[in-house]
Amino acid sequence: MAASETAKDSALRHAFGNVLSFFILVLIGVLAFSIRLFSVIKYESVIHEFDPYFNYRVTQFLTKNGIYDFWNWFDDRTWYPLGRVIGGTVYPGLTLTAGTLWWILNSLNIPLSVETVCVFTAPIFSSIAAWATYLLTKEVKGTGAGLTAAALLAMVPSYISRSVAGSYDNEAVAIFALIFTFYLYIKTLNTGSLFYATLNSIAYFYMVCSWGGYTFIINLIPMHVLLCIVTGRYSSRLYIAYAPLVVLGTLLASLVPVVGFNAVLTSEHFASFLVFIIIHVVALAYHIKGMLSPSMFKVAVTLVVSVGLVICCAVVAVLVALVASSPTKGWSGRSLSLLDPTYASKYIPIIASVSEHQPPTWPSYFMDINVLAFLVPAGIIACFLPLSDASSFVVLYIVTSVYFSGVMVRLMLVLAPAACIMSGIALSEAFAVFTRSIKFQLPSLSGDSQVDAGNSDSGSAATTQTEAVKADKIEESAKERPSRKNKKKEKETVEKPSVKSRIEKRLLVLPLESSVIALLLLVLLGAFYVVHCVWAAAEAYSAPSIVLTSHSHDGLHVFDDFREAYAWLSHNTEVDDKVASWWDYGYQTTAMANRTVIVDNNTWNNTHIATVGTAMSSPEKAAWEIFDSLDVKYVLVVFGGLVGYPSDDINKFLWMVRIGGGVFPHIKEPDYLRDGQYRIDSQATPTMLNCLMYKLSYYRFVETDGKAFDRVRQTEIGKKHFKLTHFEEVFTTHHWMVRIYKLKPPKNRIRGKTKKSKS
Amino acid sequence: MGKSSTAKDAQALFHSLRSAYAATPTTLKIIDLYVLFAVSTALIQVGYMAIVGSFPFNSFLSGVLSCVGTAVLAVCLRIQVNKENKEFKDLPPERAFADFVLCNLVLHLVIMNFLG
Numbered sequence: 001m002a003a004s005e006t007a008k009d010s011a012l013r014h015a016f017g018n019v020l021s022f023f024i025l026v027l028i029g030v031l032a033f034s035i036r037l038f039s040v041i042k043y044e045s046v047i048h049e050f051d052p053y054f055n056y057r058v059t060q061f062l063t064k065n066g067i068y069d070f071w072n073w074f075d076d077r078t079w080y081p082l083g084r085v086i087g088g089t090v091y092p093g094l095t096l097t098a099g100t101l102w103w104i105l106n107s108l109n110i111p112l113s114v115e116t117v118c119v120f121t122a123p124i125f126s127s128i129a130a131w132a133t134y135l136l137t138k139e140v141k142g143t144g145a146g147l148t149a150a151a152l153l154a155m156v157p158s159y160i161s162r163s164v165a166g167s168y169d170n171e172a173v174a175i176f177a178l179i180f181t182f183y184l185y186i187k188t189l190n191t192g193s194l195f196y197a198t199l200n201s202i203a204y205f206y207m208v209c210s211w212g213g214y215t216f217i218i219n220l221i222p223m224h225v226l227l228c229i230v231t232g233r234y235s236s237r238l239y240i241a242y243a244p245l246v247v248l249g250t251l252l253a254s255l256v257p258v259v260g261f262n263a264v265l266t267s268e269h270f271a272s273f274l275v276f277i278i279i280h281v282v283a284l285a286y287h288i289k290g291m292l293s294p295s296m297f298k299v300a301v302t303l304v305v306s307v308g309l310v311i312c313c314a315v316v317a318v319l320v321a322l323v324a325s326s327p328t329k330g331w332s333g334r335s336l337s338l339l340d341p342t343y344a345s346k347y348i349p350i351i352a353s354v355s356e357h358q359p360p361t362w363p364s365y366f367m368d369i370n371v372l373a374f375l376v377p378a379g380i381i382a383c384f385l386p387l388s389d390a391s392s393f394v395v396l397y398i399v400t401s402v403y404f405s406g407v408m409v410r411l412m413l414v415l416a417p418a419a420c421i422m423s424g425i426a427l428s429e430a431f432a433v434f435t436r437s438i439k440f441q442l443p444s445l446s447g448d449s450q451v452d453a454g455n456s457d458s459g460s461a462a463t464t465q466t467e468a469v470k471a472d473k474i475e476e477s478a479k480e481r482p483s484r485k486n487k488k489k490e491k492e493t494v495e496k497p498s499v500k501s502r503i504e505k506r507l508l509v510l511p512l513e514s515s516v517i518a519l520l521l522l523v524l525l526g527a528f529y530v531v532h533c534v535w536a537a538a539e540a541y542s543a544p545s546i547v548l549t550s551h552s553h554d555g556l557h558v559f560d561d562f563r564e565a566y567a568w569l570s571h572n573t574e575v576d577d578k579v580a581s582w583w584d585y586g587y588q589t590t591a592m593a594n595r596t597v598i599v600d601n602n603t604w605n606n607t608h609i610a611t612v613g614t615a616m617s618s619p620e621k622a623a624w625e626i627f628d629s630l631d632v633k634y635v636l637v638v639f640g641g642l643v644g645y646p647s648d649d650i651n652k653f654l655w656m657v658r659i660g661g662g663v664f665p666h667i668k669e670p671d672y673l674r675d676g677q678y679r680i681d682s683q684a685t686p687t688m689l690n691c692l693m694y695k696l697s698y699y700r701f702v703e704t705d706g707k708a709f710d711r712v713r714q715t716e717i718g719k720k721h722f723k724l725t726h727f728e729e730v731f732t733t734h735h736w737m738v739r740i741y742k743l744k745p746p747k748n749r750i751r752g753k754t755k756k757s758k759s
Numbered sequence: 760m761g762k763s764s765t766a767k768d769a770q771a772l773f774h775s776l777r778s779a780y781a782a783t784p785t786t787l788k789i790i791d792l793y794v795l796f797a798v799s800t801a802l803i804q805v806g807y808m809a810i811v812g813s814f815p816f817n818s819f820l821s822g823v824l825s826c827v828g829t830a831v832l833a834v835c836l837r838i839q840v841n842k843e844n845k846e847f848k849d850l851p852p853e854r855a856f857a858d859f860v861l862c863n864l865v866l867h868l869v870i871m872n873f874l875g
Contacts, residue, residue, distance in 0.1 A: 192846060194835050194858035198865055236838040236846060244835065244862060247828040251869045254820060261816060283834075290843075291779040292772075299768045300776075 017143070024147050025134060029127035032154035035534065036123040039164045039542035045119050048544040050584060050601050052168035053591035055094055056118050058086060059168075062099045063114050070095075071257075077596045078586060079608060080578050080630065088257040089604070093177070093210030094170050097121065122163040122172035129176035130154040133417060133424075136183040139190055140383075140390040141425045144432065149424025155529070157536035158368035158416040164542055171413055174211030179417050181207050181217055182397070185241060186390045192237035194244065201248035208253045215268040216414060218249065220400060222275035224393045229282050233389060239283050246276045338407055356410040367536065368412050371529040372419040379422030382429045394421050430522060437515040546588070548645065559643065562588065565636070565738035568731050569593035573634060580627055581636035582616070582649055582656065583609055589636070598630055606663065613660030616653070616693045617667050623692040624726035627743055635727065635741045639697045641710035641717075642736040648712065653693050654678055681715040689719045696741055699724055704736070790837045794830045801826035821873040828866045832859055 039048070047056050062070040073086040102117040133153045138146035153159065162171040184200035187193075208214045225242045228234060250272070253263040263269055289297050365373050376398060383391035398418040405415040510518075543549075548559040569579065570593045578596045579589055586600020599609050615626040627635065640648035649656075654669070661667040671687040672678070680694065688694060702708040702720040709716050724741075731740040783791075804822050813819055839847045839855035847855075 192839070193850075194832070194839070194855070194862050197835075198858070198862045202865070236844060240835045240838065243831045244828070247824055247831050248862075248866055248869070251821070251824050251828070251866070251873060254817070255869065255873055261820075264820060288776070292775055296772055296775045299772045303769060303772065 021143055021147060025131060025150065028130050028134075028147075028150050028154050031151075032127040032130045033123045035155060035537050036126060036160060036164045038538045039166050039544060040119070042538070042542055043544050043547055043549075045116065046166055046544055046546065047115065047118060047168055048164070048166040048546065049169075050545075050587050051170075052118075052166070054587040054601065055168050055170075056115065057587075057591040058090060059095045059098050059102075059118055060114055061086075062095055063102055067096075067099075077590050077594075078600050078602075079605060080596050080598050082605065082608065084602065084604075088260075089602070091170055091210055091212065091258055092256070093206060093208075094121070094168070094173050096209070097125075097173050098168070118168045119166045122167050122169075123165050125173050125176045126154070126159065126163050129159075129179055129417075132176055132179040132183055133420060136179055136186060137421050137424050139183065139186045140388075140394055140421070141428065145425045145428035147424075148427045148431075149421045152372065152420040152423055152529075153417060155533035155537075156369060156372065156416045156420055157533055157541065158412045160533070160537045161368070161541040162413050164537070166544055170211045174207065174213060175413065175417065177203060177207035177210050178213070178217065178414070182393075185221060185245070186393060188241040189237055189389050189393075192240050194240060197240055197244045198248070200241075201245055201252060204245065204249045205252035205255070208249075208256050208259060213411075213414065214253070216400075216404075218253075218269055219271050220397060221245065222271045223400070224396050225275050225279060227392060227396060228389060229279065231392075233392075234282055234286065236283075238389070239279060242279055243276065246272050338404060338411075357408050359407060360405065360409040360412060364409065364412070367540070369416060369419045370532045371525055372423040375423035375426045376419050378426035378430075379424075382425050383422070394418065394425075398422055427522065427526075431519070434510065434515040434519045434522075437510040438512060438519075440509050441512040441515075550643075559645075559735055559737065561733035561735050561737035563592065564733045565731065565740060566593035568733075569595055569634070569636075569740065572731070577633040578631050579634045579636055580612060580615070580630065580632040582612065582638075582652060584652070585636065585638065595634075598632060606659070610660045610663035613656035614664045614667055616649075616656050617660050617672070617691050619690045620692060620695060620724065620726045624743060628746075633743060634730070635692075635696065635743070637693065637696045637739050637741075639736055639739055640712050641697070641701065642704055644711035645737055646712050648697075648737075649693060650680060650697050650710075651712065656693065679715075680710065680713055680717055682718045684718045694719070695722065695724060696727065696739060699729060699739075701736075784842075787837055787841060790833050790840070794833045794837075797826045797830035797833065801830070815875060817873055817875045821870045821875075825866065825870040828870075829863065832862050832866070835859070835862075 047053055058070070061073065065073075070092075071087045074083055075086045076083045078084050098114075098118050098121045101121065102112065102114055105112050105117065130150045130153050134146040134150035136146075137149040159175060161167075162169060163175070181200060181203040184196055184203050188196040188200055204214070204217060207217060221242065225238060228238055250263050250269070253259050253269075254261060288300060292300065360368075380395055380398065383395050398415075398421075401411070401415040401418045404411045546562050550557045550559070566589065569589070573579075573595060575594075576596065578598065579593070580598045581589065583599040583601055583603055586597045586602075589595055589597050590600065599605075599612050603609060611626060611630070615623040618626065638645075638648045639650065640646060641650070654672070657667055657669050657672055661669055670676075672685060672691070674683050674685050674688075680688065680698075684694075698708065698710075698717050698719070699722070701710075701717065707716055708720045726744050727741040728744055729739065730742045732738075801823050804819070804826065808819050836855055836859040838844060839850055839858075840852045841847070
């Protein structure tokens with residue numbers, strides 16, 4: 001009778017726990033969605049930054065023309081006169097996802113525009129990513145850790161920064177794909193089911209479609225497999241988890257046009273093949289070991305080793321020769337710059353010049369993952385108690401992502417889910433210990449005072465560490481405790497993995513008062529985290545960068561100059577006119593102004609960018625000739641000197657010089673610097689004062705305040721009164737932030753002596 | 760002297776391997792034969808590519824990877840169906856076979872798309 005009652009009670013508690021988890025997950029989803037809406041509330045529902053405009057334009061094309069035209073699209077509106085093969089150079093995951101969402105909504109007669117769907121794709125997928133984190137952490141440690149990790153991920157500022165409403169970029173769906181792929185891998189590892197292995201490959205395919213960061217997955221999983229083999233944790237579930245993924249994953253990756261044959265030819269994937277071979281060797285070795293007697297096995301080993309070593313050396317020699325023959329050893333420039341952080345600044349200035357590719361500063365860790373930064377080590381320790389395949393995987397994940405986030409600020413995004421998982425595990429373990437201490441010491445709740453006495457005696461010596469769980473020797477009386485502990489755990493909806501309940505242990509229990517205080521402090525910690533995250537989302541990461549605001553004494557001032565300039569271009573120029581600007585503004589110009597540009601943010605052709613950079617650094621006549629050879633009609637520069645906007649072209653000018661000088665040696669950086677310092681005032685070098693960028697930025701600037709004081713550089717400019725001979729100004733926006741010039745047509749008659757015609 | 764002892768050891772090893780393998784059930788031997796067939800087909804394809812060149816590369820890749828893929832999946836099936844495997848004693852062999860078929864379906868769908 002008592003047994004069936006307890007069984008019914010535990011079933012009821014199970015059901016209650018499940019329903020509670022479900023509601024918590026729904027709330028976490030709503031939280032993740034709403035915290036990203038600050039940008040829509042404070043500004044408007046607009047696409048942010050630069051890259052999302054390209055994705056938006058591609059999605060527009062997809063929704064208008066259908067999938068076949070999208071797949072075969074050759075875009076002639078960018079990189080004039082080269083054009084760009086969109087179908088083969090874009091990661092299609094994001095656009096296909098948003099396009100499918102739009103199509104489903106429209107077929108259900110919900111007429112949302114493509115822009116709305118694009119703006120809100122990121123928040124939707126953040127909620128789903130939070131649920132995926134719950135699933136992943138549940139596989140590693142249990143439901144309580146899963147819920148905590150999901151709640152942390154919903155709010156972590158690093159993820160918010162790349163997935164606010166309006167940030168329509170690859171990471172919006174890629175982070176979800178990353179977490180989901182890892183979840184399916186761990187699930188396959190834990191269950192050994194081929195069904196989950198298939199799902200894992202399909203999820204990996206979705207990740208390859210979405211983001212270039214998929215190489216992280218295809219290198220982390222082999223690393224983990226190798227770790228398991230080396231630490232003696234090889235099992236047949238490991239084989240089932242890994243081998244089908246490699247074969248199916250490589251095939252699926254080659255299906256994506258952007259990756260194509262790189263899936264088998266580049267060094268980024270070699271690790272997976274190497275470990276594929278290694279796991280087969282290990283599997284065979286274990287199989288033979290199971291079949292033979294130990295002495296025979298020794299004989300087999302010596303035989304194989306002596307023969308196999310010779311073959312191995314030959315194969316390795318061939319491989320090394322192949323790899324060494326390519327100058328970058330088969331790695332792409334971007335991957336190499338991750339492994340060797342100094343590589344980009346030495347050889348590829350374009351990669352080095354992107355601000356997202358700089359190493360992060362220490363404060364940015366606290367800004368981006370806040371409280372999690374010091375919960376992560378606690379989580380790592382908790383993963384070792386006990387160490388399972390899944391927990392060794394998350395430890396490897398956090399270690400590698402910490403390294404890569406230290407190389408590039410943009411990769412803090414990959415660190416965020418790992419940090420949330422670790423912190424979720426740490427917090428959940430801490431909560432478990434404290435609540436258990438309280439439960440055992442409240443006599444009204446527990447049914448057996450004898451058990452309590454036994455526990456509280458052992459509890460007096462405990463410290464206030466979060467990991468106060470020790471495995472002890474089996475005791476006879478301890479058999480009653482697991483069942484009682486299980487009941488209490490279900491009430492708390494904190495489940496320990498079944499491994500622990502099998503190891504019967506006597507747990508240390510902390511004093512009641514310190515447990516209560518510690519619990520309150522943990523809740524306070526969480527409160528600080530929430531406050532910081534909401535502040536970061538509202539103030540730091542919601543700016544759309546295409547609309548700027550500033551608070552002055554007479555209220556909020558809005559700078560909408562960019563859209564003003566693009567609208568002017570689209571209304572006052574011919575459809576086929578070419579616009580030249582620095583590559584930052586290429587995507588926005590094609591998407592909003594709908595004009596052909598010379599270079600854009602894809603930066604795939606360094607020489608073309610160097611041509612534009614050289615033109616900006618040359619004197620007027622030489623620049624006119626370069627632009628005329630490219631059929632350019634209009635030149636666009638961004639100038640922040642009147643309002644104090646610091647990311648303008650004059651501040652970026654040195655990069656133009658460096659990139660241009662990298663290809664055209666007559667542009668030398670020291671020519672533009674006075675004593676190694678970059679100046680635009682009266683002490684600037686004549687080359688600087690005569691170059692096109694200076695002239696186009698500061699033309700007629702003296703008319704604004706009479707003294708031509710540049711607010712960004714905090715100085716008066718050098719050359720104040722000058723005329724343009726080869727360009728004419730056609731438009732300057734309200735705050736002088738964007739200035740558009742037209743190339744003057746060449747003169748019909750050349751005055752003076754008739755020149756000999758040049759061939 | 761050393762050589763003959765290693766030769767004798769090799770022979771003894773070979774015999775014990777043979778006898779141990781003869782004890783495996785027939786179903787597993789059928790799966791092993793299938794794996795052998797797939798791997799040999801892959802090797803034949805690689806040899807053919809070495810003779811006639813690797814254009815079109817996607818056809819070669821899909822051919823080789825389909826052989827390797829079915830071999831790997833068959834090995835997974837063998838692991839799951841093998842009665843000596845303690846980890847999978849709760850898994851009914853029908854379920855293992857259904858998973859095998861599903862995974863093969865996905866693999867061959869991708870292959871046919873990639874074959875070109």
